[in-house]
Amino acid sequence: MVSCVVKNWQGEDVGEASLSLKVAKDENAAHIVHRALVRQQNNARQGNASAKTRAEVRGGGRKPWKQKGTGRARAGSIRSPLWRGGGVIFGPKPRDYSTKMNRKERRLALRTAFSSQSENLVVVESFAENLSQPKTKELAAALTRWGATADKRVLLILTDISENVFLSARNIPYLKVLRADSLNIYDILVADTIVTTPEALAQLQEVYSD
Structure with missing residues (x-):
């Protein structure tokens, strides 16, 4: 059970709100x-890094000098990984970094993370009507x-992001x-303060209840 004081636009205490979420065992x-966080970060990776091997680098088809008699180290191609401009040994290739996680586990992790931030939770009355026009200074x-x-x-959590709130924020x-x-x-865990409204708490309770 998460309980907190509800503030108005001026920052005065005007009531209380509570949220009950099923969380993971201690x-x-x-x-x-941690698994859910790693999954989100992995799934955000493009995975398109690519380095050319010695077979893909242009040139190097001819042996640069004869095998013996020159006094130089033997070489078969100017595109050897040992040469500047040569191929890359075990370099990155395009790959899929995505990680799977069951939907119930993901939702349980999100509820657990949100509940862990209960000390940093601030609930305010719906304030969209207080921003009759976009005003970044007023919202700040x-x-x-x-x-x-x-x-x-x-982190500001709302049921609906009005244009004035979006432009102000x-x-x-x-x-x-x-x-x-x-x-x-990720955004829940990195936030130092989470600001939300009673309506958003009710929607959060409804959407993530199980």
């Missing part, structure tokens, strides 16, 4: 969260009133905005 929590000031300062990474370098139904474990 002995398994770190392991399953509101984040400061809620306890999220510029030296911390802030996009130039705040320490802020990332996500929908409650599109969370990912």
Whole structure:
């Protein structure tokens, strides 16, 4: 059970909110969260790094000098891996780094990670109407009133990202905005402060309940 105080636009306490999520057992929590995090980072890799072997490098078809009698080390190709401009030994080739993980495990890891951030959770009343037009300065000031300062990474979780909120948030370098139904474990774990609304908590409870 996650319980926290609800703040208004001015940063005043106006109520309480709670969230109950099924999390992993203590002995398994770190392991399953780590697996989910590694999976997300692996799946984000393009895997298109490629180095040419000696068979793929252009040139080198002719023996550069005769085998014996020159006093130089014997050489069969100017594209040997020992030569500058030659092929690469065991270099990277395009590959798929993606890692599989069961859906139930992924959701359990996400719930566990979110619950572990309960001490850094700030719940505020829906504030979209307070931004009648895009104002980055007003949103940054509101984040400061809620306890999220510029030296911390802030994750803002909303049920719906209005245009004014999106335009106000996009130039705040320490802020990332996500929908409650599109969370990912990396952004949850790296956030120093998580700001959300009671409506987003309810949607999170509904979407990730099992």
